[in-house]
Amino acid sequence: MRDRKWIIAGLAVFCVVVLFPVWYGFTTRGEAAPPDVVLPTNEKSCVEPTEWMIANHPTLLNEWRNAVIRDGRTEYVSSTGVTYTMSFTGTCLGCHPTRATFCQRCHDYADVQPTCWDCHVEPQGK
Amino acid sequence: MSNHKESDGNTSRRRFLKEAGAAVVGLSWGLPVLSAGCRAAAQESSAKVPGKQWAMVVDMEKCRREGVRQAAIEACDRAHNIPHIPDSDDEVKWVWTTEFQHAFPEDVHERTPAAQREAPVLVMCNHCTDPACVKVCPTKATWKRESDGIVMIDMHRCIGCRYCMAACPYGARSFNWRDPRPYVETDANGDYYSDYPTRARGVVEKCDFCAERLRDGQLPACVEAVAKVAGGAGALTFGDVTDADSAVSRLLRERETIVRRPELGTGPNVYYIV
Amino acid sequence: MLEAAFHGGRRYWLLLAGWAVLIGIGAVAYSRQLTLGLTVTGMSRDVSWGLYIAQFTFLVGVAASAVMVVLPYYLHNYKAFGKTVILGEFLAVSAVLMCMMFIFVDMGQPMRILNVFLHPTPNSVMFWDSMVLFGYLILNLVIGTVTFDAERKGAPPARWVRPLIYLSIPWAVSIHTVTAFLYAGLVARPFWMTAILAPRFLASAFSSGPALLILLALILRRTTRFDVGEQAIQKLAVIVTYAMAINLFFVVVELFTGLYGNMPEHLDTFRYLYAGLDGHAALVPWMWTNAILTLTCVTLLMIPRVRARDGLLAAVAVGVIGAVWIEKGMGLVVGGFIPSTLGQVTEYTPTATEVAITVAVYAVGFMVLTVLCRIVVNVREQLEAA
Numbered sequence: 001m002r003d004r005k006w007i008i009a010g011l012a013v014f015c016v017v018v019l020f021p022v023w024y025g026f027t028t029r030g031e032a033a034p035p036d037v038v039l040p041t042n043e044k045s046c047v048e049p050t051e052w053m054i055a056n057h058p059t060l061l062n063e064w065r066n067a068v069i070r071d072g073r074t075e076y077v078s079s080t081g082v083t084y085t086m087s088f089t090g091t092c093l094g095c096h097p098t099r100a101t102f103c104q105r106c107h108d109y110a111d112v113q114p115t116c117w118d119c120h121v122e123p124q125g126k
Numbered sequence: 127m128s129n130h131k132e133s134d135g136n137t138s139r140r141r142f143l144k145e146a147g148a149a150v151v152g153l154s155w156g157l158p159v160l161s162a163g164c165r166a167a168a169q170e171s172s173a174k175v176p177g178k179q180w181a182m183v184v185d186m187e188k189c190r191r192e193g194v195r196q197a198a199i200e201a202c203d204r205a206h207n208i209p210h211i212p213d214s215d216d217e218v219k220w221v222w223t224t225e226f227q228h229a230f231p232e233d234v235h236e237r238t239p240a241a242q243r244e245a246p247v248l249v250m251c252n253h254c255t256d257p258a259c260v261k262v263c264p265t266k267a268t269w270k271r272e273s274d275g276i277v278m279i280d281m282h283r284c285i286g287c288r289y290c291m292a293a294c295p296y297g298a299r300s301f302n303w304r305d306p307r308p309y310v311e312t313d314a315n316g317d318y319y320s321d322y323p324t325r326a327r328g329v330v331e332k333c334d335f336c337a338e339r340l341r342d343g344q345l346p347a348c349v350e351a352v353a354k355v356a357g358g359a360g361a362l363t364f365g366d367v368t369d370a371d372s373a374v375s376r377l378l379r380e381r382e383t384i385v386r387r388p389e390l391g392t393g394p395n396v397y398y399i400v
Numbered sequence: 401m402l403e404a405a406f407h408g409g410r411r412y413w414l415l416l417a418g419w420a421v422l423i424g425i426g427a428v429a430y431s432r433q434l435t436l437g438l439t440v441t442g443m444s445r446d447v448s449w450g451l452y453i454a455q456f457t458f459l460v461g462v463a464a465s466a467v468m469v470v471l472p473y474y475l476h477n478y479k480a481f482g483k484t485v486i487l488g489e490f491l492a493v494s495a496v497l498m499c500m501m502f503i504f505v506d507m508g509q510p511m512r513i514l515n516v517f518l519h520p521t522p523n524s525v526m527f528w529d530s531m532v533l534f535g536y537l538i539l540n541l542v543i544g545t546v547t548f549d550a551e552r553k554g555a556p557p558a559r560w561v562r563p564l565i566y567l568s569i570p571w572a573v574s575i576h577t578v579t580a581f582l583y584a585g586l587v588a589r590p591f592w593m594t595a596i597l598a599p600r601f602l603a604s605a606f607s608s609g610p611a612l613l614i615l616l617a618l619i620l621r622r623t624t625r626f627d628v629g630e631q632a633i634q635k636l637a638v639i640v641t642y643a644m645a646i647n648l649f650f651v652v653v654e655l656f657t658g659l660y661g662n663m664p665e666h667l668d669t670f671r672y673l674y675a676g677l678d679g680h681a682a683l684v685p686w687m688w689t690n691a692i693l694t695l696t697c698v699t700l701l702m703i704p705r706v707r708a709r710d711g712l713l714a715a716v717a718v719g720v721i722g723a724v725w726i727e728k729g730m731g732l733v734v735g736g737f738i739p740s741t742l743g744q745v746t747e748y749t750p751t752a753t754e755v756a757i758t759v760a761v762y763a764v765g766f767m768v769l770t771v772l773c774r775i776v777v778n779v780r781e782q783l784e785a786a
Contacts, residue, residue: 072273215444286508295588328508
């Protein structure tokens with residue numbers, strides 16, 4: 001290979017550029033901190049266990065919405081046997097009224113932008 | 127262009143890609159069509175369990191009072207965070223006042239006096255028995271709830287095609303041409319008057335008979351509000367029209383009532399006492 | 401076959417660049433619409449459909465008109481249309497693409513478009529319209545490319561294309577009938593709720609579509625060596641003549657029912673369109689232009705010597721397209737909303753943003769058509785050279 005020097009140099013630059021997210025993170029940031037959510041003080045547990053809620057809350061909310069507005073149902077019996085009223089505004093926001101200290105923490109960490117708050121409002125006044 | 131020779135048993139990559147692509151396209155066309163066909167067939171055979179039908183009776187005489195109508199409209203606006211948009215092209219209204227000749231065009235004639243012709247009437251979604259809007263919605267984002275007859279809208283599913291607005295004979299539906307939030311009224315503390323979600327631009331909305339209040343055993347906001355103003359007692363009556371003993375059923379038996387555009391066959395459930 | 405699209409002269413690339421500029425401007429306008437909402441258009445609570453849906457309605461007709469060349473050629477072996485069929489099919493592809501784009505830019509929540517597929521609703525004509533349009537796009541793409549590819553190779557097309565071609569004939573009629581049913585089933589709109597709406601749509605479609613095809617053929621004859629043949633063009637002109645005459649007859653029939661019966665409900669929109677209502681008369685000049693254009697074009701088309709001269713025929717074809725565009729777009733779609741269901745008049749004027757987006761969608765469609773025609777012309781030239 002005539003241009004061996006240049007090819008290897010080019011490959012090295014390419015690797016550095018492409019692997020930027022890996023080496024930059026290791027050298028400057030240290031460990032990423034898990035999101036710091038502010039948990040409610042009025043209830044000890046959520047509608048379902050926390051692990052399950054973290055993974056499935058969008059599905060739960062969809063099911064609740066369809067059950068309430070399409071079927072006219074109001075009550076949800078959780079896996080722990082407790083009955084809850086199916087209401088995002090009433091039940092969910094009743095315990096987690098401030099999105100900045102709860103919802104936003106994990107959503108920022110995971111870099112997702114759900115559009116809930118285009119329409120839904122946090123509990124007013126009170 | 128070279129011709130690809132197919133060796134025995136080996137299809138060429140290009141052919142595979144073409145056939146795979148065709149399968150994907152075919153399925154994405156065929157599955158909805160098949161599903162719709164099955165759904166249409168299934169509907170014929172399912173027996174409908176009769177639920178109730180919420181209805182409203184509007185006393186037109188009492189609603190001529192500005193204070194009564196204002197109370198109803200303001201209560202609705204506040205209960206549902208309805209935006210007040212100054213440009214009438216983009217306005218959003220669930221309950222509003224219109225002239226008698228616009229609400230009941232077939233009941234006026236050339237010699238109807240102006241006072242009668244222009245008399246103010248409170249109008250809203252009629253939650254029809256055979257709603258034209260429900261018939262046309264391509265995603266079932268609006269449907270007639272079987273349990274209580276309310277014509278609902280799912281703001282999460284509405285695609286904003288506005289076919290329902292073309293179909294409604296009563297002009298009951300409003301589209302969010304712009305983001306409504308800046309136009310929603312707030313109280314002295316800068317809070318919204320209610321927790322009801324404000325809706326985003328690009329979806330259609332209308333009166334929902336306060337389904338969220340009915341769920342908690344309360345009357346619709348407008349009905350509750352008019353009872354509290356002078357001359358408003360009984361201006362709006364709400365109840366289950368399939369229940370012979372309800373207040374609305376009694377009123378419909380005892381008083382002379384009309385509905386808007388009965389000849390269209392939509393079966394409105396908002397009745398007006400003449 | 402696709403690589404033929406890259407072999408073109410300077411005019412070809414300049415044309416593509418021109419379309420790209422229009423698309424760019426429209427993209428900026430559309431991003432404005434996405435950010436601010438549909439308030440940037442001239443639509444309102446009373447007139448909730450406007451320029452976008454008007455273009456959709458007009459273009460569904462153009463798409464359906466491919467059947468006017470497919471039917472004679474494949475069903476009745478009318479050999480003169482041999483070179484025209486591919487043009488008709490590719491024009492249909494371009495038109496359907498534009499239709500679907502106009503629906504998309506009209507939606508308030510375009511990101512939810514998949515809901516139409518995820519929640520099929522058999523009672524909604526709009527659901528069926530999206531299905532038949534999508535199916536028609538696939539049909540014409542497949543038929544066009546397979547038959548043309550076979551011709552290029554000098555072999556008969558695969559046998560399974562034949563049933564698809566036969567299917568495309570009623571399917572073409574169905575896309576425009578279903579679109580008419582979108583309007584004709586609404587009790588709220590007496591102006592639309594007439595049985596003759598579907599026949600009217602088809603008649604105007606079969607005038608404007610073949611007229612566009614004539615223009616396309618004439619342009620190609622002028623700018624390339626691709627010539628569909630004088631007999632084909634003349635036959636298309638005859639089709640336009642009959643279709644336009646029938647369309648005119650249908651309009652007269654509608655006018656008679658309205659004017660003779662004198663029912664306010666049936667008359668109010670006609671009065672708004674042709675004379676003005678409650679002091680509002682924005683569409684009156686357009687509708688009278690349409691009336692004069694229609695009468696002039698129908699009369700001229702009946703004269704064989706007019707049809708025989710390229711320049712005159714092209715002018716009349718433009719007139720026909722313009723007349724149908726006004727009648728279907730402004731007359732029909734906007735007219736249906738005026739007066740409103742409460743008897744009030746709110747007028748509609750499209751905004752600059754709306755027009756920019758509309759022009760961009762047309763540019764996309766014409767860009768696709770340009771590329772497809774380039775392929776057809778190149779392949780034909782190769783075949784004729786061989």
